Amino acid sequence: ITSESITVGGKTYATDTFTNVTPTILEKTTRQLHLIPSHPIAIIKDLISTSFPDFKHYDKFSPVVTTKENFDDLCFSDDHPGRAVTDTYYLNEKIMLRTHTSAHQLQAMTESDKLLVTADVYRRDEIDASHYPVFHQMEGAQLFDTKTAVEDIRKSIAADLASSGASGSINTTDTTVITPENPKQDCHDEAAMLAVADHLKHSLNMMVRRLFAHEKDLQVRWIEAQFPFTSPSWEMEILYQGKWLEVLGSGVIKQDILKNAGKPDKIGWAFGLGLERLALVLFGIPDIRLFWSQDERFLRQFEPSQIQKFKPFSKYPACIKDISFWSNENFHENNFCEIVRDVAGDIAEDVQLLDEFVHPKTKKRSVCYRINYRSMDRNVTNVEINEIQEKLREEVVKRLKVELR
Ligand code: PHE
Secondary structure, eight states: OOSSEEEETTEEEEOOTTOOOOHHHHHHTTTOGGGOTTSHHHHHHHHHHTTSTTSEEEOOOOSEEEHHHHTGGGTOOTTOGGGSTTTSOEEETTEEEOSSGGGGHHHHHHHOSEEEEEEEEEOOOOOBTTBOSEEEEEEEEEEEEGGGHHHHHHHHHHHHHHHTGGGOOOEEEOOOOOBTTBOOOTTSOHHHHHHHHHHHHHHHHHHHHHHTTTOTTOEEEEEEEEETTEEEEEEEEEEETTEEEEEEEEEEEOHHHHHHTTOTTEEEEEEEEEHHHHHHHHHTOSOGGGGGOOOHHHHTTOOTTOOOOOOOOOOOOOEEEEEEEEOOTTOOHHHHHHHHHHHHGGGEEEEEEEEEEEOTTTOOEEEEEEEEEOOSSSOOOHHHHHHHHHHHHHHHHHHHOOEEO
């Protein structure tokens, strides 16, 4: 983008040296898959929200946020890698596309003690069947009065268990152990913090139990994790078809955030999960690009509030092309993938580093990438792919300042 301003959602932003959003990415901000009731992303969102019946649900926040909202307010350090221009889409130095729904935690918490946020989020990434630069997250948080948290939580869990006796058992080890790597916040009372951790795990165990209702004995495990905005923190994993699948990140909210939200006397938990990852396994969808398909053969398969297995339509043949060039010190794979996305759009199925070597004399690094082109809904012709590949070769030289081999 070379123009001096960009318009997103009717608002205009000045560009600068940080600007790295592309028209292909900005187009995605208009799609709002989580608001189409018969779309798998919205179906999973709706099913999850039934586990949090009296939570206020925000699902129309703009994807354009400040770096303060996405990072600073959430206690990210100034040198946190998530801020890098190679990982994040910037409109300019101060304005970006959110990389997670946590960007709205603070605002939502000033208004509500029980909240959900669902939204499209943006991250620069590699290209394959499970990565896409736009995906959807759902955030949840619940706050308690610090003074009465232990008692309130004990009652709430007991009531929940009494009323959901039929929802099936869950196989999990969730004794909360606090370690130096995953510490309690100094300001927190240990009993209150442990109660909040119990409530967090209990609530999310119930949620996945409902979501995977067809799995007879679902195995769940809680792994220590690290997030700038929670402590202690955990990731939840579930055993699905023999593999541990990371489902969500969570933890006890950093007290500074609650102070900034005007709620210093509360204590609470938060979680964030990726909707695509769950939809891929629950619907049996083989490729993340399908969520963006406008093909009726995809869209017509689903109905609101129902999980049904995806029936694949024929896979069209792939067209494989390689590109080799001498890279330079500024080269980053995500920048290369961005150009592929931009030139080829969703026809780019997979990008793999095939080969690399350093020239013994000149010490220059040569890389060879293999690009798999395939459309989800039609046959691609060799002529058309050759044109795309030619355009890619031009753009790579122009934008990355590398030398083709
Ligand atoms: N925002 C985190 C992510 O995108 C997930 C998270 C949300 C973790 C809330 C803890 C609490 O990975």
